[in-house]
Amino acid sequence: MADMLFMRSSAGSDINERAAAKAALEAAEEQLQSLCASHAGTFVAVERRGRALEMALGELLEKVQAVESQVASTQEALQQEEDGNDNTLAALSEKHRVRRRTLLQHSSLLELLELPSLMDACVRSNLYEEALSIAAFANTLERRHTEKNQVVMKVIAQVRSRQSDLRRYLLHSLKNQVTMPECLEIVTALRRLNSIDLERLQSERSDLERVHAAMELSLQVDFLESRDAWLDQPAxxxxxxxxxxxxxxxxxxxxxxxxxxxxxxxxxxxxxxxxxxxxxxxxxxxxxxxxxxxxxxxxxxxxxxxxxxxxxxxxxxxxxxxxxxxxxxxxxxxxxxxxxxxxxxxxxxxxxFTSQLPPLFEEKLVAIVLGHWNEGTSQLVETLKISREVGVVAPLVSTAAIEQEPGNLEGSEGATSSVMMPPPRQLMALPPLGRVVNACLVGLNELRRCLLPGVFPKIRMALEKEFLLEIKNTLHAHERAVMTPGLRGEAVQLREVAKQMKDVTKTIIFPYLRGALELSLGNDAGAKEHFDKLRMVLYPPAPASPPPSVNDEKATTEKSATSESSHFTENIEEVAAPVATQSAGGDLTNEETNEGGWADEGFDDDIDVEQV
Missing domain, CATH: 1.20.1310 (5 helical Cullin repeat like)
Structure with missing residues (x-):
């Protein structure tokens, strides 16, 4: 009975374990399915990469199979080369001896390799002789090593590159201030460079004389070009x-x-x-x-x-x-x-080149003179324009005019020329014309400092065709403007002054300026001719008086006798009058002082000549 109970209990436990295992298995499957679902992308990527790897491995296998034949042939060639090499003891001993011999010449080889840098240092230190010696030694190396050793050829090429630098440095030295000995030293160094190049070409060309002449000509051209640069440098x-x-x-x-x-x-x-x-x-x-x-x-x-x-x-x-x-x-x-x-x-x-200088200076001298003249004419035009616009005659006339006596026509004290005529004082009545004359004289004064014969016809033509014609046209235009009806202001006075300015310009200013120009150019005869005409205009000679008749002679005799008697009486009265006046304690009256009338009509000597 007990055994049956045990059997039944054991069978029930087995059933429970199977059920638990089955449940666990189902749970594991569900978990696996969830994991597969969550990592589906990873599985797909792994599959794709696996396929790509299979394809790559297949291609690699094909290439390896294709190269197998070439590897076999290369292996056979390498085996043949190893069989041909002389790896005997005698060959190795000879190689060792050559290397030892090269090692013994180590210092000489270093000197050879340092030639380019040594020449560069000589060029920088102005050691021309040493640099030229190194350049010449490069030609010697080239002649000795006819087998064209690569190391030697590279050294020679670098030395010749430094040789070109030396030539440029020497030519640059000629662009500065150098004395004659220094210049000769530099040209000598350049000629030695040419001789080194000529020596290198000696074995290659037969027409050495032509090459030498071309090198010498090139040297002269380089010399003048370098000195040109120094000439253009400012001091x-x-x-x-x-x-x-x-x-x-x-x-x-x-x-x-x-x-x-x-x-x-x-x-x-x-x-x-x-x-x-x-x-x-x-x-x-x-x-x-x-x-x-x-x-x-x-x-x-x-x-x-x-x-x-x-x-x-x-x-x-x-x-x-x-x-x-x-x-x-x-x-x-x-x-x-x-x-x-x-x-x-x-x-x-x-x-x-003296003959090429006058045209340059003559043109500038004429321009300087015309500059003063143009300034005077522009000032005249401006003054006339202002007076017309304002309608005032005051800027055109002056009340300080003074009559000039015939005795003063030859000039004041200190006059340097007997032909020179001072500006007529009648111009003081018309200040604009006086300023124009001043401008012309200022321009002519420029000729005193730098008078060139070539400017004579140009100055004469400029005076007639430009200056005087411009004045004439300006005055004509001014007269037409003031004659226009409806002019405001002092129209009558402006018209009178315009006519007066035209007359004065024609009769006084033009002859005077022509004479002043001829005198400035050294033509005293022409200046005297113009000044004489002007004097005749300013002070014409008095007309000749008719011969006296018999009655006139008698009247003159009686008049002279009467004047002598009256003069004697006046002298007596003049002697007595001061005594009587002094005894009465009185002073002289204004009528007695101004008896001749000269005090009211006095001649002002303190006139500003700059206005003329």
Whole structure:
């Protein structure tokens, strides 16, 4: 009974375990399914990568199979090469001996490899001789090593590169201020460089004379080009010596700028003179002296002539530009003297350009004179315009006019010319015309400082065709304007003054200005002719009186007798009158003092001549 109970209990426990295991299995399957569902993307990616890996492995296998044949052939070739090498003891001993021999020449090889850097150091230290020696040694190395060793060829190429640097450095030295010995040393070094190049070409070319002549010509061209750069360099004094006056004061900026431009031009002329003469002298001393017996002498002469002609042309262009800023003939004369001296200095080298200077200075001199004249005419036009617009005659006339006596026509004290006639004082009645005459005389005064014969016809034509014609047209236009009906203000006086100004201009101003111009140009006869005509206009001679008759002679005799008796009586009264007046204690009356009437009509000697 007990056994049956045990059996039943054990069977029930087995059933429970199976049920639990089955439940656990189902739970595990459910968990596995959930995991698979959650990691489905991972499974897909693994599958894809597996497929890609299979394909890659297949391709690799195909390539390995394709290369197997090549590997076999390469292996056979390598085996044959190993069989051909001489790896015997004698071969290894020979290689060791060569390496030991190379090691013993280590210092010499280092010196050979240091040649380019050594030449570079010599060039930087201005050791021309040592650098040229290294360049010549490069040619020696090239001749010795005909088998074209790579190391030696590289060293030679680097040395020749430094040789080009040496040539550029020497030519750059000629662009600075160098003395004659220094210049000769530099040119000698350049010629040695040419000889080194010529030595290198000796085995390659047969026409060495032509090559040498071409090298010499190229050297001359390089010399002149380098010295050109030095010629164009401004001097130190022009850059530092005249900069301070320009900004010294605000009121004198204009005058300081003019002074600076004048001094700058003079410095430029002096710089061109000294440097061009020095360059030409150096060229003749270095090249022509050594080619005196050579057939290339005429080539150097023509080269120097072309260079001087080109530099003189550039100087004249600079001079024409700088002359435009000058505004007075004194500075123009200084520039002319400096340029003439420069031309004379170049004349010693056969390059005198004096004949090219007058056109430049004549044009500027005429422009300076015309500048003063145009200023006078513009001032006249402005004055007439203002008087018409305002309708006032006061700016056109003056009450300070003074009659000029015939005895004063020859000039006051200190007159430098007996032909010169002072400006007529009748012009003081018309101040605008007096200012025009002043402007003309100021322009003619510029001719005193720098008078050039070539300007004579130009000045005469300018006076007639520009200045006098402009004055005439201006006065005609003014007269037509004041004659227009409806003019306001002092119309009658303006018309009278306009007519008076035309008459004075025609009869007095034009002859006087023509005479002043001829006197300024040194034509005393022509000036005297114009001044004599003006004197005849100002002070015409008195008409001749008719011969006296018999009755007139008797009347004259009686009148003279009567005047003598009355004069005797007046003298007695004049002697007695002061005594009577003094005894009465009285003073002289105004009527007695101004008996002749000259006090009211006195001649004012303190007249401002600048108004005329």
């Amino acid at each position: 130190n004094i022009t850059s530092a010596g005249f900069l301070s006056p320009i900004g010294s004061s605000s009121g004198g900026n204009n005058s300081a700028a003019k002074l600076h431009s004048t001094e700058l031009l003079l410095d430029t002329i002096e710089r061109y003179r000294t440097r061009m003469f020095e360059i030409a002298t150096q060229f003749n001393a270095i090249f022509r002296a050594q080619q005196a017996t050579s057939s290339n002498n005429h080539v150097s002469v023509s080269l120097l002539s072309m260079w001087t002609a080109r530099r003189i042309h550039s100087f004249l262009k600079i001079l024409s530009v700088e002359l435009r800023v000058m505004e007075n003939s004194a500075s123009l004369r200084d520039a002319l003297d400096a340029s003439a001296f420069f031309s004379q200095s170049m004349g010693r080298l056969g390059s005198d």
